[in-house]
Amino acid sequence: MADIWQSAMDHAVTVARKAGEIVRGALKDERTVMTKSCAVDLVTQTDQKVEQLIIQSVKEKFPTHRFIGEESVAAGESCILSDDPTWIIDPIDGTTNFVHAFPFVAVSIGFSINKQVEFGVVYSCLEDKMFTARRGKGAFCNGEPLQVSEQADIHQAIVATEFGSSRDPAAVDHIFRSLRNILCLPVHGVRGAGTAAINMCLVASGCVEAYYEIGIHVWDVAAGSLIVSEAGGVLMDVEGGDMDLMSRRIVAANNRTIAERIVKEIVSFTLQRDDAP
Ligand code: LIP
Numbered sequence: 001m002a003d004i005w006q007s008a009m010d011h012a013v014t015v016a017r018k019a020g021e022i023v024r025g026a027l028k029d030e031r032t033v034m035t036k037s038c039a040v041d042l043v044t045q046t047d048q049k050v051e052q053l054i055i056q057s058v059k060e061k062f063p064t065h066r067f068i069g070e071e072s073v074a075a076g077e078s079c080i081l082s083d084d085p086t087w088i089i090d091p092i093d094g095t096t097n098f099v100h101a102f103p104f105v106a107v108s109i110g111f112s113i114n115k116q117v118e119f120g121v122v123y124s125c126l127e128d129k130m131f132t133a134r135r136g137k138g139a140f141c142n143g144e145p146l147q148v149s150e151q152a153d154i155h156q157a158i159v160a161t162e163f164g165s166s167r168d169p170a171a172v173d174h175i176f177r178s179l180r181n182i183l184c185l186p187v188h189g190v191r192g193a194g195t196a197a198i199n200m201c202l203v204a205s206g207c208v209e210a211y212y213e214i215g216i217h218v219w220d221v222a223a224g225s226l227i228v229s230e231a232g233g234v235l236m237d238v239e240g241g242d243m244d245l246m247s248r249r250i251v252a253a254n255n256r257t258i259a260e261r262i263v264k265e266i267v268s269f270t271l272q273r274d275d276a277p
Pocket residue numbers: 070090092093094095096162163164165166194195196197213215216217220
């Protein structure tokens with residue numbers, strides 16, 4: 001029997017590459033910047049154009065599938081993860097980077113069935129790195145297998161995180177307290193690429209031991225979460241339970257020892273879920 005999800009994944013890779021070409025082209029032009037939830041939550045016409053391109057091309061091939069897309073949700077579409085085959089799309093993960101031509105920008109496409117991510121594609125389009133993972137079949141970058149770092153000592157680790165797009169002083173205080181706790185463990189360093197998807201691919205590639213963030217959305221992490229777990233890593237909630245894709249919080253690490261150590265230092269807080277009515 002033909003493997004229908006493999007053909008969907010092949011399509012995701014093809015359309016992510018096309019989207020990446022558009023993103024690279026748009027970097028040569030002036031970018032018109034608009035805002036969404038607050039003054040630093042940015043969106044451009046390229047985000048919207050790329051999302052439409054991806055959704056249209058998928059609809060032609062898979063007319064019954066559902067979508068959760070960052071810009072469609074911003075435009076008022078619902079954000080419900082059902083059991084149906086669902087494409088979870090971030091057309092430009094790292095929009096702020098894109099606006100400033102800071103060179104880490106990704107197209108992120110996750111695909112879920114029964115609320116479980118079946119494949120993930122993250123195209124780091126300025127580096128021309130295509131990260132892919134299929135449930136049970138491993139994670140790859142440009143076709144080469146990925147493997148997380150073997151480091152189990154937090155003091156020898158690099159941890160990635162982001163400041164996010166909230167400037168609510170209480171949330172910023174929590175973020176800084178977590179950062180201070182982790183930095184002073186001490187760890188070798190703290191980094192952030194400016195995109196959740198690429199941070200997760202860095203965990204999968206073994207360059208950083210862990211990534212955590214509170215404030216991300218399902219489209220930022222759906223594809224990356226499978227890439228991390230298929231590269232041998234673990235996913236957790238910031239309080240140590242199971243990761244919940246709609247909860248806007250994530251820890252992605254090379255192993256459970258590192259993940260649990262970080263969880264102890266994170267000052268957690270709760271945000272409105274992505275699937276809140
Ligand atoms: C961004 C994330 C980033 C996070 C930002 C934002 P966008 O996604 O990838 O890690 O800190 O708050 O969610 O908005 O560029 O798709």
